Amino acid sequence: MTRSSNLEHDKLKEIARQLRLDALEMTTRAKSGHPSSCFSSVEIVAALFFGGILRYRANEPHWAERDRFIMSKGHAAPLLYAALATAGYFDRAELLRLREMDSPLQGHPILDTMPGVEATTGSLGQGLSLGIGHVLGARLNQQTFRVYVLLGDGECQAGQIWEAAMAATHFKCDTLTAILDYNKYQEMGPLSREMGIEPLAEKWRAFGWHVEEVDGHDLGALIEKLDAFKQIRGKPQILIAHTIKGKGVSFVEQDYTWHGRALNTEQAQKAREEILCN
Amino acid sequence: MEILSRVHARNLVEWAKDKPNVVVLSADLTSSVEIDLFRDTYPDRFFSMGMAEQNMLSFAGGLAREGFLPFVHTFAVFIYRRAYDQFADSIAYPNLPVRLFGFLPGVTTPGGATHQAIEDIAVLRALPNLTIAEVGDATEMETVLDAIHPIQGPVYVRMLRGEVPRLFPKPEPFCLGQARVLSTGTDLTLFSSGLCTEEAMRATQALALRGISIQHLHVSTLKPFADPAVLAALKQAHLGVIAMENHTIIGGLGTCLAEMMAEAGIGKPLIRLGIPDTFLHGASKPYLMEKYGLDALALVRQIEKLVGTSLNITRQDLADIRLESVHSQAKAEGL
Ligand SMILES: Cc1ncc(C[n+]2csc(CCOP(=O)(O)OP(=O)(O)O)c2C)c(N)n1
Ligand SMILES: [Mg+2]
Numbered sequence: 001m002t003r004s005s006n007l008e009h010d011k012l013k014e015i016a017r018q019l020r021l022d023a024l025e026m027t028t029r030a031k032s033g034h035p036s037s038c039f040s041s042v043e044i045v046a047a048l049f050f051g052g053i054l055r056y057r058a059n060e061p062h063w064a065e066r067d068r069f070i071m072s073k074g075h076a077a078p079l080l081y082a083a084l085a086t087a088g089y090f091d092r093a094e095l096l097r098l099r100e101m102d103s104p105l106q107g108h109p110i111l112d113t114m115p116g117v118e119a120t121t122g123s124l125g126q127g128l129s130l131g132i133g134h135v136l137g138a139r140l141n142q143q144t145f146r147v148y149v150l151l152g153d154g155e156c157q158a159g160q161i162w163e164a165a166m167a168a169t170h171f172k173c174d175t176l177t178a179i180l181d182y183n184k185y186q187e188m189g190p191l192s193r194e195m196g197i198e199p200l201a202e203k204w205r206a207f208g209w210h211v212e213e214v215d216g217h218d219l220g221a222l223i224e225k226l227d228a229f230k231q232i233r234g235k236p237q238i239l240i241a242h243t244i245k246g247k248g249v250s251f252v253e254q255d256y257t258w259h260g261r262a263l264n265t266e267q268a269q270k271a272r273e274e275i276l277c278n
Numbered sequence: 279m280e281i282l283s284r285v286h287a288r289n290l291v292e293w294a295k296d297k298p299n300v301v302v303l304s305a306d307l308t309s310s311v312e313i314d315l316f317r318d319t320y321p322d323r324f325f326s327m328g329m330a331e332q333n334m335l336s337f338a339g340g341l342a343r344e345g346f347l348p349f350v351h352t353f354a355v356f357i358y359r360r361a362y363d364q365f366a367d368s369i370a371y372p373n374l375p376v377r378l379f380g381f382l383p384g385v386t387t388p389g390g391a392t393h394q395a396i397e398d399i400a401v402l403r404a405l406p407n408l409t410i411a412e413v414g415d416a417t418e419m420e421t422v423l424d425a426i427h428p429i430q431g432p433v434y435v436r437m438l439r440g441e442v443p444r445l446f447p448k449p450e451p452f453c454l455g456q457a458r459v460l461s462t463g464t465d466l467t468l469f470s471s472g473l474c475t476e477e478a479m480r481a482t483q484a485l486a487l488r489g490i491s492i493q494h495l496h497v498s499t500l501k502p503f504a505d506p507a508v509l510a511a512l513k514q515a516h517l518g519v520i521a522m523e524n525h526t527i528i529g530g531l532g533t534c535l536a537e538m539m540a541e542a543g544i545g546k547p548l549i550r551l552g553i554p555d556t557f558l559h560g561a562s563k564p565y566l567m568e569k570y571g572l573d574a575l576a577l578v579r580q581i582e583k584l585v586g587t588s589l590n591i592t593r594q595d596l597a598d599i600r601l602e603s604v605h606s607q608a609k610a611e612g613l
Binding site for chain 2: 032099100106107108122124125154155157158186193194
């Protein structure tokens with residue numbers, strides 16, 4: 001789907017809108033969770049799951065050749081669950097049980113608790129290393145699937161990310177793609193104030209990665225870049241997606257105090273209207 | 279019973295006022311671990327270390343070598359799971375004065391298994407040179423800093439946050455190595471720690487009305503574990519001993535007691551109430567306490583087993599109990 005038709009693009013936009021609404025409803029209902037962290041990754045996840053990037057069979061979640069998707073920024077679990085339900089892995093009704101007792105939809109993703117959840121994440125910094133394990137496993141098993149890992153920018157302050165960055169290049173993991181949700185904010189504020197990570201693209205390049213940057217809310221551009229990555233040989237690739245934390249809800253956008261806070265029903269109503277108008 | 283909020287936030291600012299060598303370290307959880315007030319009051323003594331706990335712990339070791347008293351703050355799991363090696367080699371082995379405050383013990387977070395510290399005491403108790411304290415109420419939160427201040431080496435404090443009850447009167451501070459005697463009795467001995475003590479107090483009051491006499495001790499020092507009052511209480515237990523803790527039953531308070539009993543040759547039944555050997559589900563605290571048997575009713579049921587009769591105590595009976603803060607029944611010099 002390199003040059004998506006207008007029709008397909010409209011459909012994709014509609015899916016993205018619904019994912020944003022889902023993440024909102026789920027966290028508001030659960031009265032906890034990380035809606036602003038979900039909102040910033042919506043288009044990235046929509047492009048991966050519904051823009052023809054990931055190969056998967058929702059009715060065959062353990063299909064050996066499926067591409068692996070690891071939500072390393074595990075606090076965006078509601079978005080992952082919404083995408084999996086939309087893709088048909090499980091019933092959408094399950095979404096309303098986020099963070100409920102005995103619901104498989106835990107606050108952070110847990111491997112195999114729901115079909116399509118590929119990794120246990122939430123303790124930030126581990127997903128990229130898991131991804132490399134999948135890539136080398138595939139190599140030994142002579143499989144051809146690709147591995148996608150979604151990282152947070154605050155998460156990239158963790159040393160393990162850079163251990164993994166080094167290893168991925170060393171092992172020439174060209175079937176590994178990282179997408180970095182570069183919303184410039186972590187829990188306590190802007191990264192530039194809390195713990196700067198710039199120059200970021202240069203860092204990844206210096207570690208031997210193929211690096212591209214993109215507007216992380218531009219579905220067409222995301223798909224084009226991710227599609228092109230499939231042709232890269234010999235190197236892991238990272239797509240630095242410039243995003244807006246809280247994207248789509250004006251009073252949440254760029255306001256880091258919303259990190260880890262659910263909207264109450266009134267705020268959610270306002271947010272819903274904005275998302276629907278966008 | 280008084281409920282206080284943000285106890286640590288206010289207390290730390292006040293306590294550190296005249297201690298310029300106290301510096302506070304955060305790993306992107308400044309508000310969540312109640313050190314935002316410290317940051318705003320003493321910006322020069324506050325370090326934002328980013329989402330990078332391993333670096334934070336070794337960095338604390340360096341600061342301590344330069345004469346500072348680093349107060350490391352984050353969720354407990356990110357101290358003892360993520361940065362255990364750094365804890366061991368940069369802090370514990372060189373025996374440096376670093377204070378590590380671990381938040382979200384056991385059932386206190388709905389975040390699920392990746393955020394719930396269910397085995398921190400088990401893991402850290404095996405680390406030489408380390409002192410381990412756990413607070414059970416607001417008074418202990420307000421006084422633990424003084425209690426551990428004389429210690430030259432590292433101290434891990436299992437901490438609470440948000441709304442916390444005052445179970446113990448303000449003038450009765452945290453005393454390192456000394457359990458609080460909350461009720462005296464001869465039928466059985468009950469030890470509780472952390473937030474389980476509130477539930478245990480509910481149960482003991484209901485049981486007292488049914489004529490069961492319980493020696494109840496609140497334990498807030500897990501290492502070293504050598505309180506003579508604890509040993510004496512173990513010896514006097516008639517029907518048996520119960521431990522109740524917000525921690526896996528492997529390696530925590532119950533295990534400390536088992537070791538002490540075995541070493542002293544005390545051959546009595548020991549019931550360990552705590553998190554069974556499993557990763558927890560994420561849910562609200564009351565729900566988890568009920569589900570995993572950490573609440574007053576679960577304790578009553580265990581005591582019924584020891585006593586050998588049903589006591590007809592319902593969940594409602596326990597909820598109806600009005601808790602007042604209790605004076606320690608220990609001898610005055612023990613306080
Ligand atoms: C190892 C670890 N330390 C701390 C946390 C607590 N925490 C959860 S989200 C978060 C901020 C993450 O920021 P970022 O990666 O930028 O994510 P986003 O902005 O997309 O929410 C923190 C510190 C954690 N989950 N894991
Ligand atoms: Mg971010």
